[in-house]
Amino acid sequence: MSFFATVGQFSAFAGLSVSHVFRGPFFPKNFSKQIVSIGYYSLPVVGLTTFFTGMVLALQSYTGFTRFNAESAIASVVALSITRELAPVLAGLMVAGRVGASIAAEIGTMRVTEQIDALRTLSVNPFKYLVVPRLIAGTLTLPILVLIGDLIGIMGGYIVSVHVLGFSAGSYLSQSWDVLQPIDVISGLAKAAVFGFIVTIMGCYHGFNSGRGAQGVGAATTNAVVTSSILILVFNYILTQVFFS
Amino acid sequence: MSEAGQPPKISMRNVKKSFGTKKVLNGIDLDVEKGESCVIIGGSGTGKSVTLKCVLGLIRPDSGSIKIDGSEVTEMDNDDRDEVMSKFGMLFQGGALFDSLPVWENVAFGLIHGRKMDREEAHEIALQKIEAVGMGRQVGSLYPAELSGGMQKRIGLARAIAGNPEIIFFDEPTTGLDPIMADVINDLIAKCVKDLGATALSITHDMASARKIADKITMIHEGKLIWTGSVKELDNSGNEYVDQFIHGRAEGPITKHANMA
Numbered sequence: 001m002s003f004f005a006t007v008g009q010f011s012a013f014a015g016l017s018v019s020h021v022f023r024g025p026f027f028p029k030n031f032s033k034q035i036v037s038i039g040y041y042s043l044p045v046v047g048l049t050t051f052f053t054g055m056v057l058a059l060q061s062y063t064g065f066t067r068f069n070a071e072s073a074i075a076s077v078v079a080l081s082i083t084r085e086l087a088p089v090l091a092g093l094m095v096a097g098r099v100g101a102s103i104a105a106e107i108g109t110m111r112v113t114e115q116i117d118a119l120r121t122l123s124v125n126p127f128k129y130l131v132v133p134r135l136i137a138g139t140l141t142l143p144i145l146v147l148i149g150d151l152i153g154i155m156g157g158y159i160v161s162v163h164v165l166g167f168s169a170g171s172y173l174s175q176s177w178d179v180l181q182p183i184d185v186i187s188g189l190a191k192a193a194v195f196g197f198i199v200t201i202m203g204c205y206h207g208f209n210s211g212r213g214a215q216g217v218g219a220a221t222t223n224a225v226v227t228s229s230i231l232i233l234v235f236n237y238i239l240t241q242v243f244f245s
Numbered sequence: 246m247s248e249a250g251q252p253p254k255i256s257m258r259n260v261k262k263s264f265g266t267k268k269v270l271n272g273i274d275l276d277v278e279k280g281e282s283c284v285i286i287g288g289s290g291t292g293k294s295v296t297l298k299c300v301l302g303l304i305r306p307d308s309g310s311i312k313i314d315g316s317e318v319t320e321m322d323n324d325d326r327d328e329v330m331s332k333f334g335m336l337f338q339g340g341a342l343f344d345s346l347p348v349w350e351n352v353a354f355g356l357i358h359g360r361k362m363d364r365e366e367a368h369e370i371a372l373q374k375i376e377a378v379g380m381g382r383q384v385g386s387l388y389p390a391e392l393s394g395g396m397q398k399r400i401g402l403a404r405a406i407a408g409n410p411e412i413i414f415f416d417e418p419t420t421g422l423d424p425i426m427a428d429v430i431n432d433l434i435a436k437c438v439k440d441l442g443a444t445a446l447s448i449t450h451d452m453a454s455a456r457k458i459a460d461k462i463t464m465i466h467e468g469k470l471i472w473t474g475s476v477k478e479l480d481n482s483g484n485e486y487v488d489q490f491i492h493g494r495a496e497g498p499i500t501k502h503a504n505m506a
């Protein structure tokens with residue numbers, strides 16, 4: 001029973017949050033602050049993650065493909081896996097850890113120290129002030145992060161293939177370019193938008209419903225990261241099914 | 246409605262609220278007249294905070310009626326609710342200052358965002374309010390984390406009075422302060438409420454504070470108001486619960502009852 005109660009409570013929260021996205025007043029200053037903290041400051045971690053993933057993909061697929069004399073497929077494998085799956089999922093998971101946790105901790109602390117009640121007594125709707133800027137920033141910036149991650153990931157594969165495995169630079173790039181269809185990149189970016197929404201709404205939801213004290217905020221943070229990570233993997237499957245079958 | 250034709254500023258009738266199986270408010274009846282300062286006293290966990298939050302609209306009561314200026318607020322939609330909220334000022338127990346904003350912006354927050362006032366104008370008013378609570382204008386550019394507990398309380402008070410509210414709520418205004426700072430805050434509260442001509446509703450368990458800021462004192466016990474009277478009547482209330490509480494005795498009907506339950 002309590003599972004369904006939680007799902008209901010979350011749905012009500014998400015519905016209310018989304019309804020406030022379309023109704024002012026808006027807080028542009030909060031929005032730009034969130035763009036910087038969610039998007040810009042996640043660049044290093046997303047860049048590093050996709051860079052090393054691209055590198056290791058090239059290395060591993062080389063070991064596998066040499067057995068079948070199919071080394072030339074490395075570029076395609078790297079490009080497709082990065083854009084379709086790995087960049088959005090890994091960026092989503094890294095941002096869940098970085099941003100989801102910080103949103104839950106910040107809003108949870110505001111709940112515990114009555115700052116959210118204070119907002120309401122000052123006639124400012126906490127959904128509009130806290131939730132909406134984060135939701136929009138997360139949904140818009142994650143696709144941008146993933147697009148950059150796509151490029152960096154493919155570059156990682158390129159560096160290993162060309163400088164470690166000794167492939168020709170020109171043919172690697174042209175193979176990558178030839179195999180990629182617009183849908184490969186677009187589906188990855190669409191996934192990223194959904195993951196950005198999941199991470200920010202989960203952070204806000206768990207922060208808003210944080211228990212009392214340091215322990216309550218700690219639990220809210222953990223729950224935000226765990227639920228958004230799992231939902232990212234679930235929705236990744238669902239979206240893949242929608243796009244490619 | 247009173248005989249003068251003016252409804253009480255705050256009127257609560259048979260307000261009840263439970264959390265799960267725990268009945269927190271068990272039928273609260275309270276009238277606070279315009280310009281009156283009412284203090285609710287009572288032990289921890291007796292429903293003081295919940296009463297205050299019901300009037301503020303932060304918690305929705307299960308049943309009963311709450312009227313502000315004669316209009317029912319428990320079933321209001323959000324727009325009307327916002328209009329009622331704009332009459333309120335609230336000093337939170339821990340200050341509840343926004344730690345991401347400088348002090349002046351905390352004080353000016355309701356003016357800028359709630360009332361859409363120009364930032365420059367709101368800044369000037371905020372600095373005046375900071376001076377009104379006995380602090381220098383330079384404090385305005387500090388952040389809340391840089392202030393001591395007493396200073397945070399004063400800034401909280403400045404924020405509560407910034408919008409010239411008609412009703413001000415005080416949640417344990419002196420908790421966590423040394424006796425001297427507590428008295429400074431009490432004096433400031435009495436002065437601010439008087440200067441604004443505001444109605445005040447406070448909750449506290451600090452009797453020195455209650456005696457200083459109250460016109461009317463009412464005691465809450467187990468979710469009901471069990472005694473109401475003026476500060477003068479407090480020492481001869483004839484109510485043994487009130488006597489135990491104001492003298493801070495460990496032995497008496499309050500604890501006896503609690504131990505049995």
